Amino acid sequence: MLRVYFTSEDLARVRVAPGPDFLWEITNSVQTLQRRDGERVFGAWRHWARPRLSGDRTLLAGLLPPTGYSPDFLTPTSGDRTSLRAALDVLMSTPRPRLRTDLAQLPASLRLPGWVRSLAAGDTDALQRLGDALHTYQLEALAPYWPRVHAHIDADRAVRLHSLLDRGTEGLLAGLGPQIRWRPPVLEVTYPVDQQLHLRGRGLVLQPSFFCWPTPTTLADGALPPVLVYPIDHAVDWAGPLPDARPGQGSGPLGPLLGHTRAGILRAALTGCSTVEAARLLRVTHPAVSQHVNVLRAAGLITTVRTAGRSFHLATEEGRALLAVEGRPGPV
Incomplete structure (x- = not known):
């Protein structure tokens, strides 16, 4: 068991790493x-x-x-x-x-x-x-x-942001997964050895990791800047066939990406949205959102993670690039 001891100052200095390390x-x-x-x-x-x-x-x-x-x-x-x-x-x-x-x-x-x-x-x-x-x-x-690794971690960060906005820092700590339990002022983490980490006002960096398995991990030396690396959820098919980048192979998965509904879902996924939120925003049914999401995900424009019984969709780097192009002013 790893036990991480917080002070009130530490709670104010918790942050999620900006991307994969x-x-x-x-x-x-x-x-x-x-x-x-x-x-x-x-x-x-x-x-x-x-x-x-x-x-x-x-x-x-x-x-x-x-x-x-x-x-x-x-x-x-x-x-x-x-x-x-x-x-x-x-x-x-x-x-x-x-x-x-x-x-x-x-x-x-x-x-x-x-x-x-x-x-x-x-x-x-x-x-x-x-x-x-x-x-x-x-x-x-x-x-x-790596694009899939990055997209999954971006999606996890969006989930953590929602937890922080909804329930504050303690809610963020309490929602990191079944292997991590928040029992104020101690964060208890499933760990292969007994270890104690006293933050003493230094705060804590939460580092989502795609390949961390099966339990969270941290540095052995407690004097180093504190970090907790934790496993994230994975799409079941994340390791599926890589896209064929050779030219002349047809229109590829981007061919079906026409229509206002898919564009609307992609825009909503820029900051992250659930299936329910997208359906409410676009005034379409949940099955319709799921169908369009499948096309967007096959094209590599969004990624989906499942947490607390709901699907959460986030635009990938490629999806954000497409939206950035859409937002540029046209020629005059």
Whole structure:
């Protein structure tokens, strides 16, 4: 059990991360890839990813076992992390004492590759090898699905925003899922080991993660800026076939996207809406909304998450781009 202790000042400093964190998704997915549970959610992706990965997968698996501790420095909490390159630059500048301390906590039973000893000493070549491995893994295992990862996390953030508006910060904390329980002033989190995290006025970043599984996670060192990484809900078919980007393949899924109702649903999904809200706004039936939503989702313009028994729709990056074009003034 992880217990996170809040003060009144901490409650005022809770925030949801602005989007997916590249390094958390990499580390969580490396661990999830090695597991056998969660087949309903990750089985199709595992089957797709495993034969595509180069030898760097084995290198990373040595640092990121499927269960238990993983080094904190692999998921830095400071610096620019708006792109993978920026995040890797932060990681590559990890101070030597941090490298040595974090790597020393890996279980002695792990058969670590020899280069890890050089990494613990801050060897530049070893750090570069790690950075290259992380970059290659992201390109091979995550980049093709990254728009879907981003869309799911955007949708989760919209759900959290509604919780915050409806029930305040404590409602936000209470609604993070069945593995997280808010018992003021303590947040109790299902966790593989007993750990306590005293915020002491520093606040807490809630980081939704697509590949976090099966329980939330946090940093081992409580002195680092506090973060709680939690699993999000997934569309059942999220790992379905990737779109064929080759030209000359017909009109594709965008062909049916004509009509006022679908456009209205897409506009409503810009800030997030449920099926009930869209039906009320557009004065159509719930089944009609569901039918149009299916077309929009197949075209990659919206994503849908299900929470508290209702479907919640949010425009994807592609959907927002289409709406932005619609809003531009025409030529004069």
